[in-house]
Amino acid sequence: MISLASGYGNFAVPAVALQAATAVLTSAQQRHAPLAVSPIGGLPELREALAARYRQRGARGTTAEQVLVTAGSKAGLFALLTELLEPGADVLMPTPNWFGFYEMVRRAGGQLRTLPLAAADNYALHPEALRAALTPATRLLIISNPNNPTGRVYSQEEWAAVLAVTQDFPELWVLSDEIYEGICFGPEPVPTLLAQPNPHGRHVVVSGFSKSLALAGWSVGCLVAPLELARAVEARLFSTVPPATVLAQAAALAATQHAEAISAALCAQLSQTRPVLLAGLAALPGAPALVAPEGTYYVFADFTRFLDPALPAALASAQAVQQLAAGGVEVVDGATCGAPGFARLSYAVPETELRQALARMQEVFAPLAV
Structure with a gap:
């Protein structure tokens, strides 16, 4: 089995990170002392470094007190959701989006509604569609930028158009998942929500170190929130x-x-496998035109032409994924992200494995082509 399904890349741990961690271990050994225990909100120097980086990215008012460092991004995200959401709270999320949000919102007590976006217009989030989907009772809007699974990056102008709508809903919180912000192949850096006008003080960002900074397995994440909310989440984490x-x-x-x-080194590494996956997908039978995603290390491939029309969409999508698995390729079923018939494929894998996976996909899908 070759897996193109993992959310973690095949990245070496950055040397500077290993050196810093080794220094901590060496110090403890030399002092014959245990490792120190961090404050629940994170080490002050890391909180300040993160705040400074967001200020450099345009979020000029960000302070270290607004930043929380968590034992993995999921822990911080779930604490945030449980703090924000009352039982039955209305949550809106444009889809496709990361499959983990569905269960996390449910376990936090929220009721998740989706706003389906279309591959045909590259998953544009149209302001008029957003306005029609929001209600005065909507508590939270979740957006991923860059998006997992599509790789779509929403620009500064697109953020402005979205926020021109959300500002008319003063009780609405806007949450931006920016964990892939450093993996970008577009002409401009990925904009952060924290740099946008925030008239109601209800913008929150969650991020981490496992994707853009190659610290998968280290279980460290972060979030940035208005001070009162940050303190409440910190107390919940404690x-x-x-x-x-x-x-x-x-x-x-x-x-x-x-x-x-x-991040630049990771993008340089990925630039070797990215065109291989795009070319391999374009060579599959009946391949539709594909807009190369600007962010993440995924391509969200359209396999709807290979689905069994006699089955419901979700079952047909699962069947196609099972057929690929039987052929030796593991992928993420797009139905779990709100888009049956699509599949999330990672190109953060060795090139030899990726080429072999594409050859196997050809063998699986060629007999299904109409």
């Missing part, structure tokens, strides 16, 4: 989860201080 380890935070601090260089 009551429910341990802090991120000082070892992981030392690595995260070094990665933050060298973020641009690390």
